[in-house]
Amino acid sequence: xxxxxxxxxxxxxxxxxxxxxxxxxxxxxxxxxxxxxxxxxxxxxxxxxxxxxxxxxxxxxxxxxxxxxxxxxxxxxxxxxxxxxxxxxxxxxxxxxxxxxxxxxxxxxxxxxxxxxxxxxxxxxxxxxxxxxxxxxxxxxxxxxxxx
Ligand SMILES: [Zn+2]
Ligand SMILES: [Zn+2]
Numbered sequence: 089x090x091x092x093x094x095x096x097x098x099x100x101x102x103x104x105x106x107x108x109x110x111x112x113x114x115x116x117x118x119x120x121x122x123x124x125x126x127x128x129x130x131x132x133x134x135x136x137x138x139x140x141x142x143x144x145x146x147x148x149x150x151x152x153x154x155x156x157x158x159x160x161x162x163x164x165x166x167x168x169x170x171x172x173x174x175x176x177x178x179x180x181x182x183x184x185x186x187x188x189x190x191x192x193x194x195x196x197x198x199x200x201x202x203x204x205x206x207x208x209x210x211x212x213x214x215x216x217x218x219x220x221x222x223x224x225x226x227x228x229x230x231x232x233x234x235x236x
Contacts (some may be wrong), residue, residue, distance in 0.1 A: 122166050130142075173211075
């Protein structure tokens with residue numbers, strides 16, 4: 089957080105307590121919040137904060153490469169401030185939970201194929217869709233209730 093704060097100041101970004109709270113909240117969570125979720129989380133501590141401030145701070149962090157932005161067709165954009173570098177995500181289709189998963193999606197064959205095309209890979213998105221553990225259990229108990 090300190091390092092990000094210093095970098096923001098260096099770029100002439102006015103680091104108000106609200107903005108610092110956004111940076112901190114994002115660095116602390118692995119829940120990949122949306123701007124709206126972050127806003128709602130911080131509003132009790134910063135009642136004068138606007139959603140626009142959250143968006144502006146997120147945008148600046150993204151430009152700095154300090155946050156990974158995950159855009160979805162359904163219109164919601166989620167942010168990962170803990171692991172700004174490319175990594176794989178497990179995305180629950182039922183509740184929208186996003187979890188990080190430590191895997192290297194590239195086989196040496198895949199890396200070779202990319203190299204053969206002379207392409208310089210900068211970043212990637214690797215989204216895996218399914219049901220999280222919680223939703224599977226909920227689904228199982230719903231099925232059991234229906235069977236009774
Ligand atoms: Zn779920
Ligand atoms: Zn992530």
